Amino acid sequence: MTSLPMGGGRVRRTLRDAPRGMSPFSAFSLLLAAAVILLTLVSLGMVVLKLFIVDGAFTIEPIRHTLTRPDLVSTIGSTLSIVIASTVIAVAIGGGLAWLNERTDARMGLLSDLLPMIPFLVPPVAGSMGWMMLLAPKAGYLNNAWWWLLERFGVHTRAPLMDIYTWHGMVFVFSIYGVAFTYMMIAPALRTLDSSLEEQSRVSGAGGLKTMVRVTLPAVMPAVVAGALLWIWIALVTVDIPMVIGTPADIPMLSTELVSALRQTFPVDRALAVGLSSIIAVIVMAVWLVHHRVMHNQRNSTVGSKGSRTVPVKLGRWRGPVRIAMLGYMGLTTVLPFGALIVVAVTGSWRPTIHWSNASLDRFKELLSNPATAAGLRNSLVLALVAATLVVLVTCVLSLYVHRAGRVTGGVIDAGLKLPGALGAPVLVVGILLTFSGAPFWYAGTLTILFLGYVLLCVPNASIASDAAVAGVGDELMEASSIAGAGELRTFRRVVLPLLVPGMVGAWAIVFVRVMADVTVSSLLAGVGNPVIGFQLVDAQQSGTPADVAALAAVLTLISAGTLFLAVLYGRRKSRWTAGATRG
Amino acid sequence: MSLMKSPDRPDAAAEASERDHAVLTVGDVHKHFRRANGQDVPAVDGVSLEVRAGECLVLLGPSGCGKTTLLRSIAGLEHPDSGRIEVEGRPVFCSRDRINRSPQQRRLSMVFQSYALWPNMSVFDNIAYPLRQRGFKRAQLKAEVRRAGELVGLDEILRSYPNHISGGQQQRVALARALVSGDSLVLFDEPLSNVDAKVRQELRIELKGLQHKLGFGAVYVTHDQEEAMELGHRIAVLEHGKIAQMAGPEELYSRPVSRYVATFVGSTNEIEGTVESVDADGAVLSTALGKVVGARVGPDVTAGGKAVAIFRPEAGRVRAERPDGPNAWEARRRDRLFSGTHSEYVVTHERVAYRVWSDGAPVPAEGEMGWLTVPPSDVHIFRP
Numbered sequence: 001m002t003s004l005p006m007g008g009g010r011v012r013r014t015l016r017d018a019p020r021g022m023s024p025f026s027a028f029s030l031l032l033a034a035a036v037i038l039l040t041l042v043s044l045g046m047v048v049l050k051l052f053i054v055d056g057a058f059t060i061e062p063i064r065h066t067l068t069r070p071d072l073v074s075t076i077g078s079t080l081s082i083v084i085a086s087t088v089i090a091v092a093i094g095g096g097l098a099w100l101n102e103r104t105d106a107r108m109g110l111l112s113d114l115l116p117m118i119p120f121l122v123p124p125v126a127g128s129m130g131w132m133m134l135l136a137p138k139a140g141y142l143n144n145a146w147w148w149l150l151e152r153f154g155v156h157t158r159a160p161l162m163d164i165y166t167w168h169g170m171v172f173v174f175s176i177y178g179v180a181f182t183y184m185m186i187a188p189a190l191r192t193l194d195s196s197l198e199e200q201s202r203v204s205g206a207g208g209l210k211t212m213v214r215v216t217l218p219a220v221m222p223a224v225v226a227g228a229l230l231w232i233w234i235a236l237v238t239v240d241i242p243m244v245i246g247t248p249a250d251i252p253m254l255s256t257e258l259v260s261a262l263r264q265t266f267p268v269d270r271a272l273a274v275g276l277s278s279i280i281a282v283i284v285m286a287v288w289l290v291h292h293r294v295m296h297n298q299r300n301s302t303v304g305s306k307g308s309r310t311v312p313v314k315l316g317r318w319r320g321p322v323r324i325a326m327l328g329y330m331g332l333t334t335v336l337p338f339g340a341l342i343v344v345a346v347t348g349s350w351r352p353t354i355h356w357s358n359a360s361l362d363r364f365k366e367l368l369s370n371p372a373t374a375a376g377l378r379n380s381l382v383l384a385l386v387a388a389t390l391v392v393l394v395t396c397v398l399s400l401y402v403h404r405a406g407r408v409t410g411g412v413i414d415a416g417l418k419l420p421g422a423l424g425a426p427v428l429v430v431g432i433l434l435t436f437s438g439a440p441f442w443y444a445g446t447l448t449i450l451f452l453g454y455v456l457l458c459v460p461n462a463s464i465a466s467d468a469a470v471a472g473v474g475d476e477l478m479e480a481s482s483i484a485g486a487g488e489l490r491t492f493r494r495v496v497l498p499l500l501v502p503g504m505v506g507a508w509a510i511v512f513v514r515v516m517a518d519v520t521v522s523s524l525l526a527g528v529g530n531p532v533i534g535f536q537l538v539d540a541q542q543s544g545t546p547a548d549v550a551a552l553a554a555v556l557t558l559i560s561a562g563t564l565f566l567a568v569l570y571g572r573r574k575s576r577w578t579a580g581a582t583r584g
Numbered sequence: 585m586s587l588m589k590s591p592d593r594p595d596a597a598a599e600a601s602e603r604d605h606a607v608l609t610v611g612d613v614h615k616h617f618r619r620a621n622g623q624d625v626p627a628v629d630g631v632s633l634e635v636r637a638g639e640c641l642v643l644l645g646p647s648g649c650g651k652t653t654l655l656r657s658i659a660g661l662e663h664p665d666s667g668r669i670e671v672e673g674r675p676v677f678c679s680r681d682r683i684n685r686s687p688q689q690r691r692l693s694m695v696f697q698s699y700a701l702w703p704n705m706s707v708f709d710n711i712a713y714p715l716r717q718r719g720f721k722r723a724q725l726k727a728e729v730r731r732a733g734e735l736v737g738l739d740e741i742l743r744s745y746p747n748h749i750s751g752g753q754q755q756r757v758a759l760a761r762a763l764v765s766g767d768s769l770v771l772f773d774e775p776l777s778n779v780d781a782k783v784r785q786e787l788r789i790e791l792k793g794l795q796h797k798l799g800f801g802a803v804y805v806t807h808d809q810e811e812a813m814e815l816g817h818r819i820a821v822l823e824h825g826k827i828a829q830m831a832g833p834e835e836l837y838s839r840p841v842s843r844y845v846a847t848f849v850g851s852t853n854e855i856e857g858t859v860e861s862v863d864a865d866g867a868v869l870s871t872a873l874g875k876v877v878g879a880r881v882g883p884d885v886t887a888g889g890k891a892v893a894i895f896r897p898e899a900g901r902v903r904a905e906r907p908d909g910p911n912a913w914e915a916r917r918r919d920r921l922f923s924g925t926h927s928e929y930v931v932t933h934e935r936v937a938y939r940v941w942s943d944g945a946p947v948p949a950e951g952e953m954g955w956l957t958v959p960p961s962d963v964h965i966f967r968p
Contacts, residue, residue, distance in 0.1 A: 023686075474698065474700070476696040476697070476698045476700035477700050477701075477702055479659075479661050479687070479694075479696070479700065480694065480696055480700035480701075480702075480761075481702070481713070482660075482661075482686065482687040482688045483659060483660075483661075483687045483688070483690075483692070483693065483694045484688075484693075484713050484714035484717055484761070484765070485688045485691075485714055485717030485718060485765075486688055486713070486717050487686075487688055490717070494702075494705075494713075495702050495704070498704035499702075499703065499704055
């Protein structure tokens with residue numbers, strides 16, 4: 001060593017011979033994982049306990065009580081029929097949009113990519129209210145427009161275009177929100193499908209339609225099934241649409257029956273709540289297992305390869321109409337319901353004829369000056385900010401730990417983080433309610449119990465996002481940092497976290513919006529003293545004026561859409577240096 | 585303690601003594617992996633070696649031979665089952681004394697196959713990173729990074745981000761980052777496998793120059809035998825986690841100890857057969873070509889047993905007339921392959937092809953029968 005006068009002696013002086021046990025970072029990760037998993041297991045255990053033990057004695061009374069309810073079969077029947085019908089429609093629309101967007105020349109750049117995500121901009125609770133104002137049988141704006149149009153042609157009728165308070169109406173709104181999920185699963189499969197597979201079929205003499213049925217569809221079938229199952233799994237536990245539309249329509253669903261067992265019966269029917277949430281958990285778990293199976297098989301059979309080409313199908317003279325239809329879909333699913341909310345809020349009333357002379361922003365001013373709604377907004381904002389930030393940070397730390405831990409430890413923690421998703425939120429929320437509302441916690445109606453519910457609601461999805469983000473960072477980037485002398489915390493802060501930000505901004509925004517517009521958790525856990533916006537909306541629908549409801553829903557939509565928009569912008573800016581590749 | 589802190593070279597004697605000390609000692613390191621089916625696979629199976637200051641030791645072998653596992657064990661990125669690893673005389677791993685230092689405690693540098701440049705940091709920040717961990721002050725840090733950048737020809741692009749520079753430049757950044765802290769041991773994990781052939785040639789020459797200038801000890805993993813020959817002062821050929829042979833490039837090439845080493849380093853012709861006789865002068869094989877006489881006999885070659893005769897293309901010839909002496913076999917001349925520096929002929933016998941170099945002497949016309957020949961002194965006989 002001529003010019004590098006670093007000898008062994010110096011090293012010996014500066015470094016202590018510390019044995020390598022568990023690092024503080026690993027210990028911290030394990031502690032976090034234990035906390036999240038414990039919360040899940042305790043909540044689940046509490047439900048199971050209450051299912052079999054009442055007043056300290058073993059019993060199957062809650063199960064008997066639930067199963068012998070006269071309307072149970074019809075509730076399960078209407079739940080399944082609505083979920084399945086909406087899935088069929090969502091797969092057809094989502095698959096069609098995905099095909100047009102990924103395989104034809106009808107795509108319109110960035111606009112096309114955003115198109116299927118548009119329904120997320122209007123949260124389901126607000127969207128349902130918008131659709132109610134558009135398609136109510138007498139006062140719905142669209143129905144009135146329909147009658148007006150028919151009268152131009154001399155047809156006099158009072159039969160609505162669609163009555164939102166029916167089975168069809170429920171299926172319609174469910175389908176619109178389902179499209180985003182089916183599209184999300186089908187589009188990537190179509191994107192990577194090698195065009196030469198289809199070209200080979202055409203060269204072999206098959207026509208366009210035959211090629212689609214014989215080659216394209218079978219190739220993307222696993223993705224189609226995965227998309228369908230994903231939506232079934234989500235739709236089964238959805239509370240917001242059934243609460244807003246199903247309640248006035250008198251269409252019972254499992255999720256709303258659960259809410260009413262805990263909220264609208266007196267005394268509270270805990271046995272029924274425990275029984276219903278267990279039934280939901282069993283169905284959701286079965287769907288989740290099948291979905292997991294399909295996804296696993298799909299990963300093993302790659303369609304095409306990375307370098308495969310996709311040549312867009314030329315639509316010819318259909319291109320224009322198809323593009324108009326795609327734009328029309330976007331308008332239909334977002335602008336219409338949001339527009340209806342704005343019209344009702346601004347004119348101060350919901351009447352078949354719009355009185356623009358009454359237009360003012362007074363409703364919004366009143367809303368924000370009302371102490372109760374202001375408190376609800378503030379609570380929701382704070383909870384959404386805290387929950388989104390904490391959940392995303394925690395899942396990042398844990399995904400990194402799982403990524404580096406051994407197969408057994410990593411597998412157990414990973415399964416624990418995904419478990420709330422597999423069980424579905426209702427059973428865990430009921431469990432949290434049973435565990436924390438009484439002694440020794442007395443958290444009933446507090447923001448703390450809401451926060452716990454939101455954490456379990458959002459951890460599984462955020463953890464899927466952070467798994468993907470961590471996998472994209474590349475082990476050698478972390479190894480290079482520790483070789484360069486950085487400890488685990490420093491490596492996490494300087495190398496891992498900055499690289500996770502672009503991937504996690506989206507997850508943060510989705511958790512934020514989900515908590516902000518949540519009805520599932522808040523309808524069961526929110527208290528009168530600590531209102532949150534989602535719960536207030538459902539409450540206002542029953543006791544307030546349509547204008548109050550519309551104004552609140554519009555504000556909620558603006559906050560959600562604004563957050564998502566900013567997140568997309570921030571993510572794009574932050575990922576400028578990763579434009580090439582995240583791997584070194 | 586950092587890069588070129590003392591530009592004045594000490595006198596030759598001091599240099600010699602400095603260069604003589606071991607920067608890395610690996611003693612009987614074992615590491616096995618368990619497959620999903622529960623089967624144990626030894627990745628590193630009792631390897632011992634030493635690297636002296638200023639020396640480049642190349643670990644050469646096909647994928648799966650354990651070379652990368654060994655390198656990662658030295659770096660502290662893998663935890664060996666047993667053995668002892670010392671860096672600069674200081675134990676960083678010892679199974680008996682239960683020592684296992686983390687990578688950040690080992691004070692060595694590494695260049696990764698993927699370069700592992702942090703895309704969120706500029707070239708400057710990437711190179712400065714190891715110095716920041718060692719608490720360098722701002723001004724000193726700046727100067728050191730600049731010096732390292734100049735050393736590898738990067739001074740123009742210190743403000744750029746890694747994804748906006750070429751593959752060759754990325755490689756130089758990784759190199760600068762490994763050299764900037766002035767560690768006496770630098771590990772290289774197939775660093776040149778991702779750049780194109782021309783850049784690879786350039787970087788090899790630069791790397792040799794840098795090592796000569798800075799005097800660090802290097803462990804260099806590659807599966808490219810040409811790269812190993814050019815860069816290595818010594819080469820360790822690994823086979824199933826064991827060192828098959830460790831020697832300088834010339835010795836490895838001209839005196840391989842086994843068929844595995846001979847065929848892995850350079851190209852070879854092989855003739856399988858049965859041993860007729862073995863004595864101090866060599867061995868005689870009975871093969872499909874005829875009798876093959878080889879003067880260099882490997883261990884465990886016994887009369888009556890199976891063996892393989894190996895010679896390099898540059899030792900063999902094809903002739904129109906039968907040459908004198910042993911090892912002349914009738915064979916058909918096929919194509920002539922011109923590679924720029926020399927020409928080779930393909931010669932076949934019973935559908936087996938052999939390659940020999942041209943030396944300008946008359947050869948049979950293409951497709952005609954002729955004679956394949958090689959001096960016994962260039963023929964190795966090994967157990968198959």
